[in-house]
Amino acid sequence: xxIFPDYDSPSALKAFLESxxxxxxxxxxxxxxINAGARKKLLxxxxxxxxxxxxxxxxGLGVMTRDLLERGGRVTAFEIDRGFCAVLRDFFSGxxxxxxxxxxxxxxxxxxxxxxxxxxxxxxxxxxxxxxxxAASLMADFITSMFLFDRALVTVQKEVALRxxxxxxxxxxxxxxVLCTRFYDVKCVMDLAPGNFWPRxxxxxxAVLLEKKAVPAVCSDDSLFFALVRALFVSRxxxxxxxxxxxxxxxxxxxxxxCETASFMLQYAGIAHNERAENLSPEVFCSLADAAKEAxxx
Numbered sequence: 001x002x003i004f005p006d007y008d009s010p011s012a013l014k015a016f017l018e019s020x021x022x023x024x025x026x027x028x029x030x031x032x033x034i035n036a037g038a039r040k041k042l043l044x045x046x047x048x049x050x051x052x053x054x055x056x057x058x059x060g061l062g063v064m065t066r067d068l069l070e071r072g073g074r075v076t077a078f079e080i081d082r083g084f085c086a087v088l089r090d091f092f093s094g095x096x097x098x099x100x101x102x103x104x105x106x107x108x109x110x111x112x113x114x115x116x117x118x119x120x121x122x123x124x125x126x127x128x129x130x131x132x133x134x135a136a137s138l139m140a141d142f143i144t145s146m147f148l149f150d151r152a153l154v155t156v157q158k159e160v161a162l163r164x165x166x167x168x169x170x171x172x173x174x175x176x177x178v179l180c181t182r183f184y185d186v187k188c189v190m191d192l193a194p195g196n197f198w199p200r201x202x203x204x205x206x207a208v209l210l211e212k213k214a215v216p217a218v219c220s221d222d223s224l225f226f227a228l229v230r231a232l233f234v235s236r237x238x239x240x241x242x243x244x245x246x247x248x249x250x251x252x253x254x255x256x257x258x259c260e261t262a263s264f265m266l267q268y269a270g271i272a273h274n275e276r277a278e279n280l281s282p283e284v285f286c287s288l289a290d291a292a293k294e295a296x297x298x
Contacts, residue, residue, distance in 0.1 A: 004063075004066065085102045140176055241274070
């Protein structure tokens with residue numbers, strides 16, 4: 001039986017990896033959180049109870065996996081690194097509350113969550129020290145698939161975290177902000193300087209707690225909402241009328257019709273033609289999606 005390495009010691013982690021002929025792979029954005037106090041604070045913030053289902057992305061060598069299991073969680077861990085997968089199997093394969101999903105989570109999560117997607121069972125909680133290169137894409141993929149966690153705790157690059165919780169008019173406000181803040185209350189748990197990790201990243205990280213809103217902004221067609229949000233942030237400096245007309249012209253193949261439809265939609269939603277997407281709340285985007293539906297789109 002393998003003994004867990006000292007997760008607080010870079011030298012011990014390095015020795016453990018070398019003993020198995022492994023190394024850190026930069027392409028996967030691997031960084032271990034070596035601050036035990038920070039790890040405890042993160043898990044406390046997730047506030048899981050015995051029997052809770054948790055999806056963990058990027059378990060690495062299993063330090064948080066171990067603690068999630070010790071707290072009574074039932075963990076489904078998504079890991080892309082084959083060496084880490086072998087370690088996780090050695091550590092946890094005998095635990096009935098542990099499931100390992102090998103491969104790229106961007107490609108594996110929907111198959112794993114097909115029962116959740118069909119709404120036949122409740123959603124799990126989500127936990128992850130997310131690789132910086134996939135964090136926003138993965139969270140956006142969950143949201144646009146309407147796979148909404150009751151509670152999610154993610155550690156991401158601070159700039160990504162700022163966009164997650166930004167409000168209209170903020171310099172950090174983006175299409176990603178609209179997606180996150182429509183469905184979640186976003187709260188900063190803690191900032192983590194590079195020294196909290198091994199290897200040290202070149203950026204400051206932030207842990208963010210997302211709690212699903214009891215009453216999110218509602219629209220009649222979520223697919224139209226998602227399409228509009230993407231389209232209207234394509235060019236931030238352009239007015240909403242120009243971006244909307246450009247998007248509609250790809251639908252109608254007629255610039256005049258597109259311009260007329262854009263005017264109708266903006267009037268329907270009560271939005272000035274010279275407004276910009278960065279100033280619109282998720283509720284206003286929902287109204288605009290309803291206007292698109294009324295105009296025969298979707």
